Amino acid sequence: MAVERALVVAVDLRDPKRPLEPELAEFEALIEAAGAQVAGRIVQRLDAVDAATLVGSGKAREIATRAEELGATKVFVFNDLRPRQRKNLDTIITLPIVDRTMVILDIFAQRARSREGKLQVELAQLRHRQANLIGSETALSRLGGGVGTRGPGETKLEVDRRTIGARISVLGRQLETVRRARAVRRAPRGGTPLVALVGYTNVGKSSLLNRLAHSTQDGAAFVADQPFATLDPTLRRVYLAPGVYARVADTVGFITELPKELINAFRATLEELESADVLLHVIDASNPDWPRQKQSVEDILHELGVAGKPTVLVFNKIDKRDPNAAPALPSDAPAVSARTGAGLDDLRARIVERVASQAAHA
Numbered sequence: 001m002a003v004e005r006a007l008v009v010a011v012d013l014r015d016p017k018r019p020l021e022p023e024l025a026e027f028e029a030l031i032e033a034a035g036a037q038v039a040g041r042i043v044q045r046l047d048a049v050d051a052a053t054l055v056g057s058g059k060a061r062e063i064a065t066r067a068e069e070l071g072a073t074k075v076f077v078f079n080d081l082r083p084r085q086r087k088n089l090d091t092i093i094t095l096p097i098v099d100r101t102m103v104i105l106d107i108f109a110q111r112a113r114s115r116e117g118k119l120q121v122e123l124a125q126l127r128h129r130q131a132n133l134i135g136s137e138t139a140l141s142r143l144g145g146g147v148g149t150r151g152p153g154e155t156k157l158e159v160d161r162r163t164i165g166a167r168i169s170v171l172g173r174q175l176e177t178v179r180r181a182r183a184v185r186r187a188p189r190g191g192t193p194l195v196a197l198v199g200y201t202n203v204g205k206s207s208l209l210n211r212l213a214h215s216t217q218d219g220a221a222f223v224a225d226q227p228f229a230t231l232d233p234t235l236r237r238v239y240l241a242p243g244v245y246a247r248v249a250d251t252v253g254f255i256t257e258l259p260k261e262l263i264n265a266f267r268a269t270l271e272e273l274e275s276a277d278v279l280l281h282v283i284d285a286s287n288p289d290w291p292r293q294k295q296s297v298e299d300i301l302h303e304l305g306v307a308g309k310p311t312v313l314v315f316n317k318i319d320k321r322d323p324n325a326a327p328a329l330p331s332d333a334p335a336v337s338a339r340t341g342a343g344l345d346d347l348r349a350r351i352v353e354r355v356a357s358q359a360a361h362a
């Protein structure tokens with residue numbers, strides 16, 4: 001199939017607390033990670049989104065014209081789209097409309113490897129379609145192929161709306177069985193503390209795990225400069241201090257406005273977080289947008305009910321960071337580089353400290 005050409009559409013509500021640009025740039029990176037090419041963007045400034053068409057009907061017609069000029073094959077909408085807005089837009093714009101959740105789910109569908117991961121993604125996709133009435137009449141067939149239509153492992157997503165409900169029940173039951181098996185495997189191992197890596201996607205969690213566990217190539221966790229490289233968590237034994245070891249779990253990266261379908265679907269994977277003694281929250285210090293990313297991660301941890309866990313903050317990628325760049329890093333948090341290995345001794349010491357104080361309180 002030819003490369004899909006994306007026209008990106010966003011409404012800018014000019015909220016000073018939430019500037020559009022970093023999140024829109026992130027959305028475009030997600031679209032490219034899903035395999036499409038960004039051909040253009042249209043930003044509509046409004047005080048509030050239009051209840052009927054999100055962008056306003058005049059703007060919607062402009063989008064349709066612009067899409068044609070650019071030879072776009074799909075329109076990617078940044079903001080949340082209500083089913084009614086989607087339906088109305090569909091009548092003005094003949095191209096398939098793909099939302100942010102569909103893009104993220106598409107990436108997950110392409111990357112999922114484990115049976116549980118695949119079941120989770122398919123379930124999340126079907127729930128999203130059901131909730132948004134995608135799959136009704138023309139919308140699905142118009143999507144054609146590519147971003148927004150792929151199921152895990154090359155299977156094409158079930159298109160018949162009447163069978164979605166039945167498929168969702170089957171998937172739910174299969175996941176239950178897989179999860180039960182996993183809970184048995186995760187039974188406590190002789191008092192070795194469990195440390196879970198958490199953080200925004202692409203901050204270097206898997207790289208850090210490989211460093212800490214001295215994993216090279218064979219058996220190393222998968223590292224890539226792309227969002228959601230890790231979908232299937234790995235667990236490694238890590239040396240901390242003479243006689244002190246931890247089991248360290250890598251996890252799925254978070255993102256601002258993580259689709260709620262995904263939070264639910266990945267709850268099982270994130271159970272790792274619940275059983276963890278300590279969370280190691282990894283932040284990309286080289287990204288000027290790190291405060292937003294850190295806040296998003298904290299919000300999601302809160303939603304998952306694990307915000308109260310003892311946490312060690314660690315700033316990664318300091319090799320890539322301009323030391324004078326704003327915003328400054330807190331002086332007391334460990335700063336490391338998974339690439340060069342800088343700061344790792346200090347980090348190990350912090351983890352030991354946290355694990356010890358945790359054990360003392362237990």
Ligand SMILES: Nc1nc2c(ncn2[C@@H]2O[C@H](COP(=O)(O)OP(=O)(O)OP(=O)(O)O)[C@@H](O)[C@H]2O)c(=O)[nH]1
Nearest residue numbers: 202203204205206207224225228229230253338339
């Ligand atoms: N310069 C620099 N790059 C790093 C460092 N740590 C990781 N990277 C790079 O950052 C990218 C993402 O690294 P990963 O380890 O896959 O990040 P992750 O947090 O596991 O990402 P997801 O699994 O996608 O959430 C890769 O290109 C790494 O090589 C670092 O300390 N310095």
Ligand SMILES: [Mg+2]
Nearest residue numbers: 205206229230
């Ligand atoms: Mg990873």
